[in-house]
Amino acid sequence: MIKLIPRVENSTLMVLLSPLLALTLTALSAYLIFIFVLVDIPVSSVFFTLFVEPLIDSYYFSELLVKAAPLMIIGLGLSIGFRAGIWNIGAEGQYVMGGIAGSAVGLYFYNVEALWLLPLMTIAGILGGMFYAGIAAFLRIKYQVNEILVTLMLTYVAVLFLSAMLQGPLRNPSGFNFPESRIFHDSAMLPIIWEGTRLHIGLIVAIILSFVAWFGIKKHMFGMQIKISGSAPRAAKFAGFDDNKTVWYSLLISGGLAGLAGLFEAAGPAGQLTPGLPQFYGFTAIIVAFLARLHPVGVLFSALLIALSYVGGENVQIEYNLPSSITQIFQGMLLFYFLACDILIKYKVILFKT
């Protein structure tokens, strides 16, 4: 039989190494899978396309950063909420609602050329996400409804709401009835920071936000409040923190950031509102947050790693005709190995005879 016994002390070295270890194990497992699955294609070249090409080819690398930006922004918000023990699983829904709200503002001022338009859309996007996550906060505080279920189920509502909007008020009047909005005007588009690519200012915003979040968590009582509420609710009351406020903060921040990411996606790479807005970023960001151990700066790196799996996965799909689910397999294995490593850091395995 196997038994897990808590370790007296956790090794700091292993805590730092475990993401790398998880990555190595993922690569090894992927290698084994490829050996069995691939016919006529050398495993090494698939590996090259999957892991190396996105890093050395400038176009792929820019695409990697484009994908990493929303993951960073959403992952940051989630990591704050998760520290407080508030499980916002529906960032995808808040992302969609933020995208709709911000785009609606952009489309309303379709012919207006002005500097204030983009900031206004950004605010609308954040508010859209906040409002959507706020529903879960309200229900949890007022009626003790579990926020996991509410946020998750509202995601499906958001996706349907998006298609309703695109077939109704936000549809392009001269778009041959395709369920898509007009293409945004230049003032409503995010500035590009790398000429000739789709890389937009969202990446810089994400990096700034991550340092703001780091300060808030490390140096401000706000961070103490969410950490204490998450790990010892009674101690939070003893310290004088209002637990309802913790719920509001956690959901509004994670929802607002998800909304911001949604608007950035619409006003950035997409340039219009389409049914393809939801790209699973809201769910993938959960992996991003956990791989970073909920550390706001760590989120930047884990988002890059996950973005690599997106771009690499797409490339092998195109080049070798492999199924697109390779990306998900890769992400799933990564999270699995990471959690397994964490368990082994905290516990030691004892074998005993019954």
Next chain:
Amino acid sequence: MKYQLEISNILEVSNITKSYGDLKANDNVSLSIKDSSIHALLGENGAGKSTLVKIIYGSLTPDSGEMKWANNKYSPKSPFQARENGIAMVFQHFSLFESLTVEDNIILGLDGVGLNENFSEQIIKYSKQYGLDINPQQVVGDLSVGARQRVEIIRCLMQNPKLLIMDEPTSVLTPQEVADLFITLKKLAADGCAILYISHKLEEVREICSEATILRGGKLVQSCIPQEHSQKELAEMMIGKKLTELARTNINVGETIFSIDNLSRKSDDIYGVNLKNIALKMSKGSIVGIAGVAGNGQDELMELLIGEIPSPKAILNFNGQDIGLLNSHERRQLSMFFVPEERLGHGAVPDMSLDENMLLSRPDSTEMTSHDVIDWEKVAVHSKTVIDTFDVQTPSSRMLAKSLSGGNLQKFMVGRELIQNPELLIVAQPTWGVDAGSANNIHQALIELADKGSAILIISQDLDEILSLCEQIHVLSEGQLSDAVDMKSEGLEKISQLMVGGKV
């Protein structure tokens, strides 16, 4: 041999050693218990009492050393074998099924031996013989803690033991119940059942035990006759250092600083206690005690006093200000401080460092935060002060709270509030789980604080603690707080009456 020249030993334990890794829980410990005697096993937490008892009761096997039971070699492999030999044990935490009757519980504990139809008569027989008042048909869930202990004792007696081990039996009892228990124990000893009495309450040990074995840090300090030593000497043997005498130097009771006016609250928890019409007045410079058995509303009262639950208007008054609606942080700003009973998860966050835990209690006067921005250097200075002043054993203030022993964490928590020089300190179970030496230090610090003119409210189950520190004593029972007990005219008897709800 037809008759014995001297009283023989029922149990002899020689040179027992038991290690856990590097830690020697028992290091060459010996002890002999005479027939029909009450023998005390004294020691602080971690002195090795439990390990030794578990070895005697067969739930642990020693690394070396041997035992003799009635002059025969004795090495039990399990508690079952110990019981077969005639050793019974009453644990500190009872193992009774609350939904079953007393009789069913006793039957279940008997390993199937000695069952017959007249079982409840037999229970009543023991109950009468030893003054263990019990009704076999009652459901255990309805019984008081004292009555449950009587059930446990009767269950042991059904096995006709030659040695009864009792682990801290009085920690949950009212003074009256303690007195009753002692009568029972003396009768049992007179009838030929030796008793191994584990305790750290020295007064009790001196009252009923004819011999005492003192352990410290896993080693035998000495075996002695407790009546030949003063309580202070015994305590010093137990902790291995000198104790300071507790005495108020300056009882200068001033004007009222804190009052509770007719506080009632229905508990949110169905198993909680409803507080009824609680009224209390405290003066500057006074130490007020609230005695009572756990689960009579202490937790609920503490939540309201800390401010975790707001109180209606015009009920809690501190220095002329209505504080009912203030949260705990706002109350601390006014110089009210609190030490809750529960350490991990309430007074401290287990998975955070001591530094971080300092911030649970952070009035602006400490300058640990300004506009909610944390100054970690200041925090470290304060936590170092607490650690040094209150002798908290820890390698650094970066250690996680959960890595400290209970007693050390308690010192940290009490110290954290004491360095703020509170005008009012409300503390639940200040020395719960703390060794005698540290308890002495904490008591000394509380007294010094009161001598300087602060008011202190102590909510404790430890009656000795309350009696030795407090000038004004109330009793909390079933959510009701008694008036102050006049110790000169009414005294202990009144307190124990109140502790069981006024019905004795």
